[in-house]
Amino acid sequence: MLRKLAFAAVSLALVSLAHAQEKGFISLFDGKTLDNWKISGDPAAFKVEDGAIVTHGDCAHAFYAGKEKDAKFRNFELRLDVMTEKSANGGVYIHTSFQDGGWPAKGYEVQVNNTHPDWRKTGSLYSVVDNKEPFKDDEWMKYVVRVKDGKISITVNDKKLLVDYTPEQGKSKLQAEGGTIALQAHDKGSVVHYKNIRIQPLD
Numbered sequence: 001m002l003r004k005l006a007f008a009a010v011s012l013a014l015v016s017l018a019h020a021q022e023k024g025f026i027s028l029f030d031g032k033t034l035d036n037w038k039i040s041g042d043p044a045a046f047k048v049e050d051g052a053i054v055t056h057g058d059c060a061h062a063f064y065a066g067k068e069k070d071a072k073f074r075n076f077e078l079r080l081d082v083m084t085e086k087s088a089n090g091g092v093y094i095h096t097s098f099q100d101g102g103w104p105a106k107g108y109e110v111q112v113n114n115t116h117p118d119w120r121k122t123g124s125l126y127s128v129v130d131n132k133e134p135f136k137d138d139e140w141m142k143y144v145v146r147v148k149d150g151k152i153s154i155t156v157n158d159k160k161l162l163v164d165y166t167p168e169q170g171k172s173k174l175q176a177e178g179g180t181i182a183l184q185a186h187d188k189g190s191v192v193h194y195k196n197i198r199i200q201p202l203d
């Protein structure tokens with residue numbers, strides 16, 4: 001048992017080191033605490049477990065509120081690993097701003113959902129460009145969300161052009177000064193894991 005635990009610890013350290021060495025990328029989550037994240041809604045909906053932020057509770061959101069870029073990212077590439085449990089729904093918000101409660105009003109939501117009844121599945125730019133084909137629960141999915149000069153692209157597990165979207169002039173929800181990143185706790189029946197959250201500013 002001790003050998004297994006030691007091996008797991010070394011493996012986690014190597015993965016963390018690999019992500020830390022990605023040129024130009026900044027870690028937004030230390031893998032241990034919710035430091036630099038501000039919770040809107042029930043704080044009990046978020047916990048840190050096995051190096052991941054885990055959601056389980058009524059509607060709540062964790063907004064990045066750290067010092068990097070004053071938590072305002074305009075052009076960037078965001079990378080993170082996400083895993084859903086059965087029937088879970090969640091989301092990753094971009095270009096958003098902290099609010100006291102409810103669903104974030106600013107920015108866009110990148111959908112997290114494989115077997116929840118909502119037909120909009122993982123990787124959708126919610127209610128804008130929607131994917132109907134789910135990935136698998138209980139497996140880590142590699143999200144890449146890129147915003148550059150008004151264009152939004154999303155890939156999951158290197159599935160190319162899952163979203164490749166440029167809003168019509170005057171209709172973009174991207175904030176001119178940039179916005180922060182938020183993670184969603186959707187409901188008490190939804191358990192979602194988020195880890196290795198890092199970003200590369202492209203300004």
